[in-house]
Amino acid sequence: METGAALLLAALIITTVYASEVSTSFNDGVRQMVCLVNGPGCGDRTWVDEDRPDEPEQFEWGSGGSDTSDNKNLGMQAAAADPYNWTDQEWTCLDGFWSALSSWDAGMVDPTTGARGIVGFNPAQHGALPSGFDGSASAQIGWGLSYIQATYGTPCAAWRYWQSTGTY
Structure with missing residues (x-):
């Protein structure tokens, strides 16, 4: 019974926070920080929708080889x-x-x-x-x-x- 009450209280708190301006402010703050480093989501798409970048080339200039x-x-x-x-x-x-x-x-x-x-x-x-x-x-x-x-x-x-x- 106590576990059920605790889960219900936790769900109520999460729902309240999600519906409030706190979650929106937090998400907007994260988006602004991502945009400061030219991360995904600084254009038309949101940062959570950005595709994974392509795999890097095997070697880059100046990276050295095995020999x-x-x-x-x-x-x-x-x-x-x-x-x-x-x-x-x-x-x-x-x-x-x-x-x-x-x-x-x-x-x-x-x-x-x-x-x-x-x-x-x-x-x-x-x-x-x-x-x-x-x-x-x-x-x-x-x-x-x-x-x-x-x-x-x-x-x-x-x-x-x-x-x-x-x-x-």
Whole structure:
């Protein structure tokens, strides 16, 4: 008997709150907060009717792939070898630079600029894609090291230029 009375009282309270302005004010407040972050429901449809967004792409620019550590090791070995001899600070700059560009993912393509691979090769700026470049981390790293040396001298100089201009 007591349980039935408690359930009846709870149902009465819920019905009263739902019918009152409190629930409307609460729902309007939630909708306003959702709209502040450009969430669903800021147009013709209410936020509770919004469809689930599409699944994201498997990779996004700069998210890295499963072979990131292998690619970094290739890059570190190539940078430390002749003719570059880039270690310590220069390696730190190169790692930071290419991590920012592609997360060392040889298969990445920036949908905005068209830059490709670990080194951010952009055909619009750098010309035709070198032979064997697509999908080959070692080919990309070789081209990137050579380009950095010929154009900027060192990875730190290239990274500083990229940080100030967004290109290299």
